[in-house]
Amino acid sequence: MKKSPFLLRYMVYLTALLLLSFLLPIRYGIPYPKPLEPTFKPNVKREYGETIAATQPGIVLVGDSVLYLGVDQHALSDLLEVETYAIGIPGSGSAVWYLILKNVILESVPRPAYVLIVFRDTMLTVPSYRTTGRYFVVVDDFAGRNEPLVSQLAYINQMSAVERLAEQYFPLYSARWEIRRGLDHYIRYTTPSVLLGCTVECTDEAINAIFGKDRVNVTALNQAVEDAGRTLYAPQVMDFDEQVERSFLPAMIKLARENDITLIFVRTRTLDFPEAASEPRALREYIESLGTYLAGQPNVYFLDFAHHPKILDSYFFDTIHFTEEGKSVFTGLLAQELSPILE
Amino acid sequence: MNFVSFEFLIFFGLVLLPYWIIRDRRWQNLLLLASSCIFYGWLVPWHVLVLLASTLLDYLLALGMGRWKSGTGVLFWTGLISNLSLLTLVKYYFSFNHSLAAWLDGIGFEGDIFLARIILPLGLSFYILKKIGYLSDVRRGTLSPVTDLVAFAAYVSFFPQVFSGPIDRPQTLLKQLQEPRIWKVEHVQQAAGLLVMGFFKKIVIANTVKVIVDQIFLLEQPSWVLLLVGGLGFTLQILADFSSYTDISRGVSFLLGLETMENFRQPYLALTPGEFWNRWHISLSSWLRDYVFFPLRRTLLRIRSLPEILVQSIPPLVTMFISGLWHGVGWQFIVWGLYHGVLIVLYQWSGLRMDASQMPVPRVRLFAAWLTMFVLIVFGWLIFRAPSLTWLWNVLLHAPLYRNSFELTAGLSLLSIVAFYASLLMIGSVIDHHRERLTGLRPLYYAAATLMIIVFLNSSSPDFIYFQF
Numbered sequence: 001m002k003k004s005p006f007l008l009r010y011m012v013y014l015t016a017l018l019l020l021s022f023l024l025p026i027r028y029g030i031p032y033p034k035p036l037e038p039t040f041k042p043n044v045k046r047e048y049g050e051t052i053a054a055t056q057p058g059i060v061l062v063g064d065s066v067l068y069l070g071v072d073q074h075a076l077s078d079l080l081e082v083e084t085y086a087i088g089i090p091g092s093g094s095a096v097w098y099l100i101l102k103n104v105i106l107e108s109v110p111r112p113a114y115v116l117i118v119f120r121d122t123m124l125t126v127p128s129y130r131t132t133g134r135y136f137v138v139v140d141d142f143a144g145r146n147e148p149l150v151s152q153l154a155y156i157n158q159m160s161a162v163e164r165l166a167e168q169y170f171p172l173y174s175a176r177w178e179i180r181r182g183l184d185h186y187i188r189y190t191t192p193s194v195l196l197g198c199t200v201e202c203t204d205e206a207i208n209a210i211f212g213k214d215r216v217n218v219t220a221l222n223q224a225v226e227d228a229g230r231t232l233y234a235p236q237v238m239d240f241d242e243q244v245e246r247s248f249l250p251a252m253i254k255l256a257r258e259n260d261i262t263l264i265f266v267r268t269r270t271l272d273f274p275e276a277a278s279e280p281r282a283l284r285e286y287i288e289s290l291g292t293y294l295a296g297q298p299n300v301y302f303l304d305f306a307h308h309p310k311i312l313d314s315y316f317f318d319t320i321h322f323t324e325e326g327k328s329v330f331t332g333l334l335a336q337e338l339s340p341i342l343e
Numbered sequence: 344m345n346f347v348s349f350e351f352l353i354f355f356g357l358v359l360l361p362y363w364i365i366r367d368r369r370w371q372n373l374l375l376l377a378s379s380c381i382f383y384g385w386l387v388p389w390h391v392l393v394l395l396a397s398t399l400l401d402y403l404l405a406l407g408m409g410r411w412k413s414g415t416g417v418l419f420w421t422g423l424i425s426n427l428s429l430l431t432l433v434k435y436y437f438s439f440n441h442s443l444a445a446w447l448d449g450i451g452f453e454g455d456i457f458l459a460r461i462i463l464p465l466g467l468s469f470y471i472l473k474k475i476g477y478l479s480d481v482r483r484g485t486l487s488p489v490t491d492l493v494a495f496a497a498y499v500s501f502f503p504q505v506f507s508g509p510i511d512r513p514q515t516l517l518k519q520l521q522e523p524r525i526w527k528v529e530h531v532q533q534a535a536g537l538l539v540m541g542f543f544k545k546i547v548i549a550n551t552v553k554v555i556v557d558q559i560f561l562l563e564q565p566s567w568v569l570l571l572v573g574g575l576g577f578t579l580q581i582l583a584d585f586s587s588y589t590d591i592s593r594g595v596s597f598l599l600g601l602e603t604m605e606n607f608r609q610p611y612l613a614l615t616p617g618e619f620w621n622r623w624h625i626s627l628s629s630w631l632r633d634y635v636f637f638p639l640r641r642t643l644l645r646i647r648s649l650p651e652i653l654v655q656s657i658p659p660l661v662t663m664f665i666s667g668l669w670h671g672v673g674w675q676f677i678v679w680g681l682y683h684g685v686l687i688v689l690y691q692w693s694g695l696r697m698d699a700s701q702m703p704v705p706r707v708r709l710f711a712a713w714l715t716m717f718v719l720i721v722f723g724w725l726i727f728r729a730p731s732l733t734w735l736w737n738v739l740l741h742a743p744l745y746r747n748s749f750e751l752t753a754g755l756s757l758l759s760i761v762a763f764y765a766s767l768l769m770i771g772s773v774i775d776h777h778r779e780r781l782t783g784l785r786p787l788y789y790a791a792a793t794l795m796i797i798v799f800l801n802s803s804s805p806d807f808i809y810f811q812f
Contacts, residue, residue: 005782006532006535006536006782006785006786007528007531007532007535009782009783009786009787010535010786010789010790012786013786013787013789013790013791014790014793014794016790017790017791017794018794021794160349162349163801170797172794172797172798173797173798173800176797176798176799176800176801179798180798180799184760187759187760187763188756188759188760189756190759191755191756191758191759192752192755192756192759195755196748196751196752196755198752202752203752203753203756205749206748206749206750206752206753206756207752207753207756207757209749209753210562210569210749210750210753211558211561211562211753
């Protein structure tokens with residue numbers, strides 16, 4: 001078969017460029033072949049451990065922005081008459097929560113007697129949720145140099161056989177984050193620097209100020225939240241039995257049990273499914289299975305606020321986050337439910 | 344199943360090999376039909392039943408039209424009403440009806456809004472237009488009804504087109520499906536270029552620019568500077584996104600030995616409103632022109648008492664109104680469609696002539712025409728993309744040019760990202776346009792684009808606004 005000039009030239013150029021890409025590991029200091037597990041910085045963020053050591057809370061709450069914006073830790077401490085400390089990390093998921101338990105809470109002296117994990121729907125059993133892209137920075141903040149379980153569950157298990165091969169032996173693919181970061185950096189900061197004399201920090205400050213929470217349109221934000229959370233409602237994700245052994249949940253329970261810590265899992269309400277009847281059947285079954293699974297574990301409690309009648313729709317500023325009023329009500333309700341457990 | 348997925352690559356590989364081994368067109372069509380059903384029903388298998396049932400009905404109606412001449416009108420209207428009912432029911436009634444979940448509960452389905460979304464068959468707007476076009480052509484006598492049910496069903500459900508077009512006519516695609524297919528090197532060459540550009544536009548350009556656009560349209564009240572960046576960004580995003588699907592669809596079709604129609608021809612170079620629609624989503628524009636605009640115009644011309652101004656204005660307004668309705672549910676799509684209709688009418692009334700075929704036009708005038716048209720297109724996309732008409736109205740009336748130096752810096756930074764990715768597309772267009780002269784540069788551009796696809800693969804932009812919470 002006679003090859004056309006375009007195809008032939010295209011193949012020649014492509015081959016040449018691909019061969020050149022084998023210089024990328026040198027450019028970015030990436031080992032070849034690249035290990036499948038991500039490279040974490042050796043140090044874990046210290047401030048949270050230091051706060052636990054200084055305040056010696058009886059209860060540590062762990063979660064994402066829903067916890068950060070939804071629980072008033074001082075009010076909770078007053079209501080329970082126990083010192084509490086909330087580690088609400090925006091953009092975190094179960095991988096980060098596992099790392100906080102393992103590397104922050106269990107490493108602190110003294111350890112709290114209770115750890116509360118605040119989650120939504122299927123978050124506990126989706127190990128890869130919020131672990132890539134810019135979310136990786138959050139994971140890295142709480143990871144030590146070697147995190148075999150996180151590497152396996154959140155990263156390696158998510159790759160197909162082809163991706164694993166590409167990640168290890170195809171430098172263009174394995175260096176893609178570094179290339180993109182470099183490209184984004186160049187495009188994003190050059191023009192403000194040249195035209196306005198604005199540095200990287202100045203540009204970042206401007207972007208953060210413009211796209212801050214207070215200036216966001218709530219309706220559009222709800223749609224964005226819903227889109228971002230859609231991975232939590234994929235059919236395979238709502239199969240609890242299939243997901244649980246591939247998740248951080250068994251490891252979190254095991255760690256807590258080995259260290260005499262009582263784990264309390266708190267499911268919060270969202271406006272995605274304001275009434276129980278509006279929940280997909282698969283999610284309902286998932287929650288039932290989760291409840292059964294947690295009930296079978298010693299020293300583990302499950303509090304489900306998803307359809308609590310006292311948490312009104314008006315307490316939300318978007319589909320998942322509480323307003324100040326909602327925060328106050330939710331904190332009170334949480335304290336009520338926690339009191340019998342603490343007694 | 345999504346074109347831009349690993350699943351699709353495996354799926355297509357599994358279809359392509361036996362497709363060229365069997366060679367017999369009837370078996371090839373059967374394979375196409377079966378693979379289209381798998382492709383279409385990948386997420387929700389029973390959607391295929393809706394597709395096949397409505398296809399069978401139209402096949403029988405067209406056969407009936409061919410055999411029973413006196414009943415042509417009744418059969419045509421039966422087909423038209425059934426197709427439009429299905430489209431209206433799915434696209435508008437279900438979308439507006441938030442109590443659908445309760446209704447589903449009532450008939451024994453577990454009711455929830457997710458389910459409600461899932462049960463809406465995707466791509467319906469595309470294959471219904473194909474079928475209506477076919478019925479219209481049979482009714483007019485410009486097309487004989489097809490007796491080969493498999494070929495007809497393969498045409499309607501043709502997997503490269505079923506989700507996002509192009510809306511190929513039976514005279515071209517169905518005709519090819521009734522003929523033997525020949526493997527040609529030119530097809531492979533065409534396919535390679537289209538597939539590379541398709542994936543490049545989607546993975547590298549559209550997905551990246553989308554992040555910026557989404558951020559801006561999430562704001563409660565952006566300044567005009569940010570609105571402009573958002574508008575320009577969306578202008579780029581929608582072209583890259585939509586045309587990428589067409590490119591991949593055409594590339595895949597070429598590999599199956601089938602030539603499908605071009606859908607975008609540098610639409611942002613249009614000098615007039617009419618020209619824009621001759622370059623943008625060509626398969627839909629030409630469909631609307633042939634099955635809505637011309638018939639309506641002919642009907643109005645027959646009404647002698649009707650003033651000329653109405654004869655000239657009503658067809659574009661109605662056509663673009665329907666185009667707006669077809670594009671989405673909500674007032675903003677209707678307003679967007681009417682906006683373009685008004686532009687066409689105003690251009691007709693203005694008496695300006697900017698066609699390239701006309702006598703030479705001074706360059707300055709050409710540039711002014713292009714700039715005016717481009718601004719009008721961008722404004723149209725603002726209507727299309729805004730969270731609501733109220734939001735846009737509020738921003739246009741009350742937002743300042745810019746509030747502080749932060750907005751200027753952020754706007755400049757985001758604009759430079761949009762400009763960078765736009766320039767990648769523009770370079771590609773220039774190289775493609777001068778492909779005869781730039782024979783060496785074109786393959787280099789495509790090779791570099793392939794490399795960028797690999798870099799951007801699985802590294803979708805992490806700058807999601809919600810991360811901040």
